Amino acid sequence: MTKRTIVALPGDGIGRAVLDEAIRVLDAAGFDAEYVEGDIGWEFWCNEGNPLPDRTIRLLEKHKIALFGAITSKPKDEAAGELSPDLQGKGLVYSSPIVGLRQLFGLDICMRPCHTYKGNPLNFIRRGKYGSFEEPEVDVVIFRQNTEGLYGGVEWSDPPQQVYDALMTHPKFQKNFGHVPKAEISVSTRIFTKKATERILRAAFSHAKKYRYKSVTVCEKPNVIRETSGMMYKMAQEIQKADFPEIQLWNTNIDAQMMWLTKNPEDYGVIVAGNMFGDIVSDGFAGLIGGLGFACSAQYNPDTGIGVFEPTHGSAPKYASYEVSIVNPIAMIESSCMMLDFIGENEIAGKIRHAVAEVIAEGKVRTYDMMKMRGTPDVIKEGAASTREMGDAIIAKL
Numbered sequence: 001m002t003k004r005t006i007v008a009l010p011g012d013g014i015g016r017a018v019l020d021e022a023i024r025v026l027d028a029a030g031f032d033a034e035y036v037e038g039d040i041g042w043e044f045w046c047n048e049g050n051p052l053p054d055r056t057i058r059l060l061e062k063h064k065i066a067l068f069g070a071i072t073s074k075p076k077d078e079a080a081g082e083l084s085p086d087l088q089g090k091g092l093v094y095s096s097p098i099v100g101l102r103q104l105f106g107l108d109i110c111m112r113p114c115h116t117y118k119g120n121p122l123n124f125i126r127r128g129k130y131g132s133f134e135e136p137e138v139d140v141v142i143f144r145q146n147t148e149g150l151y152g153g154v155e156w157s158d159p160p161q162q163v164y165d166a167l168m169t170h171p172k173f174q175k176n177f178g179h180v181p182k183a184e185i186s187v188s189t190r191i192f193t194k195k196a197t198e199r200i201l202r203a204a205f206s207h208a209k210k211y212r213y214k215s216v217t218v219c220e221k222p223n224v225i226r227e228t229s230g231m232m233y234k235m236a237q238e239i240q241k242a243d244f245p246e247i248q249l250w251n252t253n254i255d256a257q258m259m260w261l262t263k264n265p266e267d268y269g270v271i272v273a274g275n276m277f278g279d280i281v282s283d284g285f286a287g288l289i290g291g292l293g294f295a296c297s298a299q300y301n302p303d304t305g306i307g308v309f310e311p312t313h314g315s316a317p318k319y320a321s322y323e324v325s326i327v328n329p330i331a332m333i334e335s336s337c338m339m340l341d342f343i344g345e346n347e348i349a350g351k352i353r354h355a356v357a358e359v360i361a362e363g364k365v366r367t368y369d370m371m372k373m374r375g376t377p378d379v380i381k382e383g384a385a386s387t388r389e390m391g392d393a394i395i396a397k398l
Ligand code: NAI
Pocket: 018, 069, 070, 071, 072, 073, 074, 098, 292, 293, 310, 312, 313, 314, 315, 316, 317, 318, 326, 327, 328, 329, 331, 369, 375
């Protein structure tokens, strides 16, 4: 095995604590790599006016694979206020560096698996017949289109005149909004392209085929959002018919799906959705398998082989300053397993996943979230494992 170079992007808040554990676990599992650290996040926004410095972009161009912790994002005005004094008033506008990375490198395929861990006290439980309790096994993989839709960044408040004029050519805009002063209108567009839609659909179907899932569910809202959701569903029908006839195609609306996922989560296999609905439905399913401490993700561009692997949780700023970190590193560790799969190191990934599963099943070492505690510095005294202790326990199993 040749030594790999991995770009380590700790980012903000708890990002570093969880990333450190993932790297320790990778080392212990025998993954031969060196890690070069890239700058990203709030500190670089405040001090340089850019949360995603060019040097970080070049690192990813060169090494192609990154592990990413989390970043802090704040609303536009608050962000401007926190710029260092010499950068104030220069018209710098904050935008999320992780959304930026996705767009810059065309990381349009986002994959978020949600699998039940045996023995996780946070597993979803439902009431069955005659007062019984059931713990359905969830095994769902969400494919989220990662670069377009509501995250495309094409939006305005008080839109420019040409945009407004163009909108006025639409009869529904004229009827429903034509009487509203332009200055009182905000527009966020939801743009889907055929190319990107086809790519995410094919990624979802191919995954279903490879791992023998019986269904792919398009989770959108085609009855109301006719053009974008409608296009995705129509293309899914064509792709399924032409290339994946052995896989069932299901169609759910995002709102109904959020209700059904607590009624019959075991029925779903692969789910595919646009950017926003994919984000929502993946958080929904993550809630059934233990929440943000367990939710991992991969985002990649299959053409370039560039991939960024990150937990779905954010920087959890309220826990960032704890002397002993209490957050659960499993989501980050599982994300690094997705990285290993992506670069063909499936055996090491399997070893790590096995160790994680064993620690959870054994139940001796549990972070505060797994003990259903409120997160405070006291949880360690009350028996919860720290981030480091969870890492240690996984390493011991390896
Ligand atoms: P968050 O995911 O950071 O935290 C929400 C809550 O989830 C936490 O208070 C904590 O109770 C729990 N949690 C998160 N990670 C955990 C872990 N590893 N172990 C145990 N519990 C965990 O979301 P929030 O509070 O909405 O956002 C905080 C900041 O993170 C914001 O600035 C937001 O913009 C940013 N964010 C960044 C993301 C990214 O880097 N991709 C994704 C989501 C939010």
